[in-house]
Amino acid sequence: MPNIRQQALDYHEFPSPGKMAVCLTKPAKTSHDLSLAYSPGVAEPVREIAADPENAYRYTAKGNTVAVISNGTAILGLGNLGPLASKPVMEGKALLFKTFANIDATDIEVTNDTPEQFINTVASIADTFGGINLEDIKAPECFEIEKELIKRCKVPVFHDDQHGTAIVTAAGMINALEIQGKKIEEAVFVCLGAGAAAIACMSMLIKCGAQREHIYMLDRKGVIHTQREDLNEYKALFANNTDKRTLQDAIKGADGFLGLSGPNLLSAEDIKLMAENPVIFACSNPDPEIKPELAKETRPDVIMGTGRSDYPNQVNNVLCFPFLFRGALDVRAKEINDEMKVAAVYALAGLAKEPVLQNVLEAYPDVAELNFGAEYVLPKPMDPRLLPQIARAVAQAAIDSGASELTELPAGYFS
Numbered sequence: 001m002p003n004i005r006q007q008a009l010d011y012h013e014f015p016s017p018g019k020m021a022v023c024l025t026k027p028a029k030t031s032h033d034l035s036l037a038y039s040p041g042v043a044e045p046v047r048e049i050a051a052d053p054e055n056a057y058r059y060t061a062k063g064n065t066v067a068v069i070s071n072g073t074a075i076l077g078l079g080n081l082g083p084l085a086s087k088p089v090m091e092g093k094a095l096l097f098k099t100f101a102n103i104d105a106t107d108i109e110v111t112n113d114t115p116e117q118f119i120n121t122v123a124s125i126a127d128t129f130g131g132i133n134l135e136d137i138k139a140p141e142c143f144e145i146e147k148e149l150i151k152r153c154k155v156p157v158f159h160d161d162q163h164g165t166a167i168v169t170a171a172g173m174i175n176a177l178e179i180q181g182k183k184i185e186e187a188v189f190v191c192l193g194a195g196a197a198a199i200a201c202m203s204m205l206i207k208c209g210a211q212r213e214h215i216y217m218l219d220r221k222g223v224i225h226t227q228r229e230d231l232n233e234y235k236a237l238f239a240n241n242t243d244k245r246t247l248q249d250a251i252k253g254a255d256g257f258l259g260l261s262g263p264n265l266l267s268a269e270d271i272k273l274m275a276e277n278p279v280i281f282a283c284s285n286p287d288p289e290i291k292p293e294l295a296k297e298t299r300p301d302v303i304m305g306t307g308r309s310d311y312p313n314q315v316n317n318v319l320c321f322p323f324l325f326r327g328a329l330d331v332r333a334k335e336i337n338d339e340m341k342v343a344a345v346y347a348l349a350g351l352a353k354e355p356v357l358q359n360v361l362e363a364y365p366d367v368a369e370l371n372f373g374a375e376y377v378l379p380k381p382m383d384p385r386l387l388p389q390i391a392r393a394v395a396q397a398a399i400d401s402g403a404s405e406l407t408e409l410p411a412g413y414f415s
């Protein structure tokens with residue numbers, strides 16, 4: 001798109017700075033309105049909540065809110081640019097929560113010196129919200145932060161770059177491998193990156209049938225292997241007993257490449273080494289590990305995905321987090337467990353096989369048609385069926401797995 005930089009800056013600046021504002025759901029026009037909204041009336045719900053905290057869901061907006069919280073240590077693929085610089089991304093996530101799932105999200109950017117400070121800050125405000133969406137926090141700190149916050153918070157805590165990305169990547173990979181005529185159990189994967197998104201994506205692929213030994217993960221120092229003594233406990237889970245050391249060693253004969261690292265790290269020469277009919281998801285944002293034009297020119301047999309909205313096959317956590325949180329909030333799930341995540345994977349993968357709706361096609365004026373195949377392995381974010389299908393699958397899984405105290409879905413829930 002011509003001049004995308006200036007268009008993007010203008011979009012953010014005008015007509016008012018940023019992408020969000022507060023909207024009210026109750027009248028505040030008359031003195032009677034004010035005596036209900038504020039003093040003296042507001043004291044009544046205060047007393048009810050003090051008597052039973054569950055009443056916060058009845059008398060405040062808590063149950064439909066999510067806090068999008070970052071410390072700016074891994075902003076997209078741009079790196080550690082600090083909390084304030086992450087604000088446009090966090091406002092963007094709030095925009096997506098509202099647009100796609102009518103969830104009221106608040107962005108919170110935390111300045112911290114240590115993970116403990118971050119944990120203490122988030123734990124002390126978590127109860128304000130229905131759920132916590134952690135965003136763009138770098139590995140390995142993100143793993144400890146999420147684990148500790150899950151322990152300390154009463155509401156669901158979900159690190160989107162780990163699990164949202166993993167759900168969408170797994171759904172897309174399952175479909176892409178099927179189209180390429182490959183079995184996930186036999187496929188060999190190379191994952192460039194060994195951080196938040198990479199560790200979670202590979203763990204999810206294993207839950208969906210991939211073999212641990214068929215996965216080669218690389219960080220800045222090359223292949224993660226058992227002879228290395230510099231691995232943290234998360235990378236160590238993916239250490240292979242192998243002689244492969246470089247990206248070129250690992251990618252030879254691979255069926256799938258997952259890029260969760262940084263821009264332009266994969267070359268045409270590298271992908272020439274892959275097996276026939278490969279899948280390349282170059283997910284680094286905004287600039288992928290390899291440009292789709294180059295990948296397709298070099299390997300006409302490739303299925304290619306990126307994290308971006310302006311190429312086919314957008315492999316991006318936007319396809320997950322709004323809808324997954326909708327389901328979790330609606331059944332008041334106390335956590336987002338593996339059962340709920342796997343349910344989201346298969347709901348998402350299944351929807352890609354349904355005929356594409358006219359309104360989705362209209363959102364992509366440059367595309368004549370969309371059908372399940374090499375250029376369409378995942379639904380588009382504006383597909384209105386994502387909300388009912390993913391939210392329902394997640395809510396049902398929450399009930400079945402005991403994450404929700406409900407025994408069945410609310411009557412008529414997205415049916």
Ligand SMILES: NC(=O)C1=CN([C@@H]2O[C@H](COP(=O)(O)OP(=O)(O)OC[C@H]3O[C@@H](n4cnc5c(N)ncnc54)[C@H](OP(=O)(O)O)[C@@H]3O)[C@@H](O)[C@H]2O)C=CC1
Pocket residue numbers: 073074075076077078136137138139140160161162165192193194195196197198218219220221259260261262265283284285286306307315316317318
């Ligand atoms: N499409 C999507 O939905 C999503 C995409 N992403 C993308 O994934 C990338 C990583 O994000 P995230 O996991 O949150 O960040 P982290 O900081 O947690 O991890 C970054 C990882 O990338 C590795 N890396 C960086 N540069 C290189 C390099 N030159 N060669 C090999 N490995 C490299 C780092 O290696 P080392 O460990 O050695 O430092 C680290 O393991 C970003 O580009 C982000 O945009 C993330 C989430 C969602």
Ligand SMILES: CC(=O)C(=O)O
Pocket residue numbers: 075076077136160161284285307316317318
């Ligand atoms: C999409 C996203 O969350 C990321 O690139 O970090």
Ligand SMILES: [Mg+2]
Pocket residue numbers: 076135136160161
């Ligand atoms: Mg992110």
